Amino acid sequence: MKHTLMFFVQLFFLYAIYQVSNYIVRFLDIPLPASVLGMILLYILLRNGTVQLRYIEVAASFLLKHLSLFFIPIAIGLMDYGGLIKTSGIQLFVMIAASSFIGLFVTGGFTQFLSTKKVQKEENYHEQSHSH
Amino acid sequence: MNSLTLINILLTIIIYMGARKLAHRFPSPFTIPILTTTIIMICIFHFSGISYDAYTPAKEWITALLGPATVALAVPLYKNKDIIKQKLMPAIVGLIIGTLSSIVSAVWLSRAFHLSENIQAASAVKAVTTPVAIETVQIIGGDPTLAAALVVASGLFGAIFGPALLTMMNISEPFSRGLSIGTVSHAIGTSQIMGEGPIQGGVSSVAMGAAAIITPVILSVLYQFL
Numbered sequence: 409m410k411h412t413l414m415f416f417v418q419l420f421f422l423y424a425i426y427q428v429s430n431y432i433v434r435f436l437d438i439p440l441p442a443s444v445l446g447m448i449l450l451y452i453l454l455r456n457g458t459v460q461l462r463y464i465e466v467a468a469s470f471l472l473k474h475l476s477l478f479f480i481p482i483a484i485g486l487m488d489y490g491g492l493i494k495t496s497g498i499q500l501f502v503m504i505a506a507s508s509f510i511g512l513f514v515t516g517g518f519t520q521f522l523s524t525k526k527v528q529k530e531e532n533y534h535e536q537s538h539s540h
Numbered sequence: 541m542n543s544l545t546l547i548n549i550l551l552t553i554i555i556y557m558g559a560r561k562l563a564h565r566f567p568s569p570f571t572i573p574i575l576t577t578t579i580i581m582i583c584i585f586h587f588s589g590i591s592y593d594a595y596t597p598a599k600e601w602i603t604a605l606l607g608p609a610t611v612a613l614a615v616p617l618y619k620n621k622d623i624i625k626q627k628l629m630p631a632i633v634g635l636i637i638g639t640l641s642s643i644v645s646a647v648w649l650s651r652a653f654h655l656s657e658n659i660q661a662a663s664a665v666k667a668v669t670t671p672v673a674i675e676t677v678q679i680i681g682g683d684p685t686l687a688a689a690l691v692v693a694s695g696l697f698g699a700i701f702g703p704a705l706l707t708m709m710n711i712s713e714p715f716s717r718g719l720s721i722g723t724v725s726h727a728i729g730t731s732q733i734m735g736e737g738p739i740q741g742g743v744s745s746v747a748m749g750a751a752a753i754i755t756p757v758i759l760s761v762l763y764q765f766l
Contacts, residue, residue, distance in 0.1 A: 423607070440672070446608075486692060507645040511639070512702060515716075516634070
């Protein structure tokens with residue numbers, strides 16, 4: 409019972425951050441989705457210690473565990489694109505597949521190459537400093 | 541709330557719960573709950589003659605949690621702040637070049653396939669999260685509904701095939717895996733890679749946010765030259 413109550417209080421808190429971000433985005437006309445701004449806001453609050461992890465962790469881990477559920481109603485919207493899928497479905501699939509493949513390869517490849525190179529350099533540095 | 545809305549909400553949740561059990565029992569990219577639930581729901585609507593419009597009220601109830609859920613992504617971000625700080629430069633380089641390459645390849649492929657100007661514009665924004673895609677596509681003269689459909693389709697693609705493709709390309713380091721999924725397949729990909737580990741999930745949500753910030757900037761400058 410206490411657990412359930414805590415869950416709803418935490419959920420309400422996360423929702424409140426989202427609503428505040430909504431107002432900020434609309435009021436200042438920022439070209440960013442309110443949810444992403446809310447994520448940045450909550451991060452800042454966690455960083456400066458205003459909000460502690462335990463204040464939000466129950467609701468946050470529930471929401472993140474079921475994150476994909478909240479996208480399902482949007483994905484069902486693809487049912488209205490039967491006509492387009494019939495006429496150009498194959499081209500669309502190839503376009504999405506190829507450009508996702510390229511995007512994943514370039515992003516992941518660069519990041520992995522640059523970050524492991526950096527780590528190796530640091531390891532070499534440590535080895536050298538040990539041998540001195 | 542009327543009874544059809546309530547039934548639609550319950551139906552979505554029950555099928556989703558069943559889909560989670562199925563995915564647990566038979567783990568595979570093709571049994572991920574977002575895919576199986578979506579297919580089953582579309583079949584049910586198709587055979588019972590319910591339109592997507594009739595489902596809209598239920599959709600609004602469920603997606604109301606999308607805002608707070610995205611806000612909650614700050615938690616894995618916070619827990620992984622040290623590794624992100626440590627790899628900030630590689631991450632920024634990977635993110636910018638990766639976003640550019642996925643935009644350019646999508647637009648050029650759409651043109652090579654003689655897809656309409658509308659689809660070309662929508663393909664340019666397919667890698668960012670829906671609200672940003674809808675706003676950005678209007679800057680470059682495309683249709684928001686079509687953009688939303690392509691965003692979902694490419695998110696699903698990334699969720700289903702992304703992790704396996706990364707493994708195939710020898711991208712094994714958790715940080716880089718999370719970063720590329722978030723950059724290319726936004727929140728739908730993030731919801732999937734979250735299950736692989738907290739680093740992947742945290743980094744993926746940062747990358748999704750960052751891609752949402754840089755894509756409109758890149759496109760408003762670059763799109764006319766593509």
